[in-house]
Amino acid sequence: MSITTTRRATLLGSAGLAGAALASPAIAQRAPIRLGGLTTLEGPFATGGQDAYRCVQMELERINSTIGGRRIEFIRESSNAQADVALARARKLIEQDNVDIILGPLSGAEGIALRDYSRTLTGKTIVNGSSGAADTTLRNPSPNFFRFSTDGTQWMAGLGNHVFRQMNIREVAVAAGDYAFPYAQVFGFNIEYCRAGGRVQHYWAPLGTTDFSAQIAQINRSSAGAVVVVHGGTDGLAFMTQYAQSGGNKPLIAGSIMADQTMLSARGPHRRVMVGMISGGPIADVIDDPTWREFVERYRRRWLNEGGFQSPSIHGVNYTTNLYGILHALREVDGDLGNNQQAFQRALAAARITAPTGAAVRLDHNRQAISDIFLNRIEERDGRAQVVAFARADAVNQTLNTPEQQFLALGAPSRDNPGCVPAAS
Numbered sequence: 001m002s003i004t005t006t007r008r009a010t011l012l013g014s015a016g017l018a019g020a021a022l023a024s025p026a027i028a029q030r031a032p033i034r035l036g037g038l039t040t041l042e043g044p045f046a047t048g049g050q051d052a053y054r055c056v057q058m059e060l061e062r063i064n065s066t067i068g069g070r071r072i073e074f075i076r077e078s079s080n081a082q083a084d085v086a087l088a089r090a091r092k093l094i095e096q097d098n099v100d101i102i103l104g105p106l107s108g109a110e111g112i113a114l115r116d117y118s119r120t121l122t123g124k125t126i127v128n129g130s131s132g133a134a135d136t137t138l139r140n141p142s143p144n145f146f147r148f149s150t151d152g153t154q155w156m157a158g159l160g161n162h163v164f165r166q167m168n169i170r171e172v173a174v175a176a177g178d179y180a181f182p183y184a185q186v187f188g189f190n191i192e193y194c195r196a197g198g199r200v201q202h203y204w205a206p207l208g209t210t211d212f213s214a215q216i217a218q219i220n221r222s223s224a225g226a227v228v229v230v231h232g233g234t235d236g237l238a239f240m241t242q243y244a245q246s247g248g249n250k251p252l253i254a255g256s257i258m259a260d261q262t263m264l265s266a267r268g269p270h271r272r273v274m275v276g277m278i279s280g281g282p283i284a285d286v287i288d289d290p291t292w293r294e295f296v297e298r299y300r301r302r303w304l305n306e307g308g309f310q311s312p313s314i315h316g317v318n319y320t321t322n323l324y325g326i327l328h329a330l331r332e333v334d335g336d337l338g339n340n341q342q343a344f345q346r347a348l349a350a351a352r353i354t355a356p357t358g359a360a361v362r363l364d365h366n367r368q369a370i371s372d373i374f375l376n377r378i379e380e381r382d383g384r385a386q387v388v389a390f391a392r393a394d395a396v397n398q399t400l401n402t403p404e405q406q407f408l409a410l411g412a413p414s415r416d417n418p419g420c421v422p423a424a425s
């Protein structure tokens with residue numbers, strides 16, 4: 001995998017969608033498409049879930065909630081990042097609200113639960129929101145679950161090599177959440193870092209942890225040259241606040257949802273230690289791409305005075321990318337969801353879209369995104385901390401561009417299988 005620092009002009013991700021807003025004369029005779037939204041408006045990721053709905057609403061407003069001559073009715077539901085709750089809300093959307101398509105969920109374990117639920121459905125489709133667990137699509141994929149956003153393992157592409165080879169750090173402490181999404185992120189980082197020769201100590205904590213003081217004390221006393229923090233939401237804020245208060249001064253490497261406006265917009269001592277932090281992921285606040293600049297400008301005009309961030313969050317961008325996939329396929333089939341959505345699902349599988357970041361997106365045989373990943377650094381710009389992309393890996397697939405069977409043989413990411421495999425001798 002090569003990482004290059006590039007400037008690339010791309011077509012607008014929603015190019016052509018505005019034209020779809022012109023309703024056909026038959027619109028009155030065609031029933032609305034019922035799109036169900038599922039995100040976390042409760043629990044540790046509520047802030048990211050709110051931004052996901054901001055971005056979806058903005059893009060639906062842009063096309064007047066109309067495509068293929070049919071109105072789109074958007075029915076919202078809320079989860080709390082727990083798989084059982086997400087499943088119950090998804091069943092409600094399908095069985096009571098009679099939605100045609102679900103856009104969601106947000107968190108890793110939720111995605112696996114909805115993947116399994118999608119197998120029981122006929123004539124319905126689930127398209128991911130921002131859920132990033134690798135096994136949602138990599139192992140035992142469902143034919144009617146699609147993910148146009150990259151997964152947590154992909155988001156770390158290039159980061160392990162950068163830490164070992166460019167930063168010359170030979171040992172790290174990984175502090176991570178003990179659930180599906182952080183497993184994927186840690187796996188992606190460790191594959192590169194350990195193969196390069198790095199050593200890793202892991203510190204796991206359940207989702208919803210508020211007191212990290214014991215772990216942080218151990219990390220501060222350790223011989224690690226840097227701390228890799230793979231938390232998010234309120235967990236990430238708690239860890240970083242307590243790390244700053246402890247006087248921690250090791251260089252910080254971040255999981256993707258740590259280096260995000262949901263963290264940087266919160267007040268507190270954590271912001272001081274985050275400046276200079278390196279991360280990998282599908283977005284940054286500053287990307288040298290006209291598509292991204294246009295998207296950010298529209299987002300600010302619509303939401304900055306109504307609770308939005310200075311830049312869209314990772315969850316907002318991922319939900320938008322998946323929405324673009326849905327809208328592209330609906331346009332291809334002229335809004336026709338007949339015959340158990342078979343033509344619509346074929347159009348989804350064949351879709352080529354451009355994400356809000358300007359990254360090209362296509363799906364693999366498991367209906368999983370292949371797209372670009374950025375290496376980022378948090379910098380002070382214009383009087384505030386911003387995530388700035390400094391390198392880009394093009395067309396990263398779900399196995400980090402290694403042969404699939406070789407990658408699968410490593411086993412599924414977990415706390416007991418964190419991907420720290422040394423290079424073959």
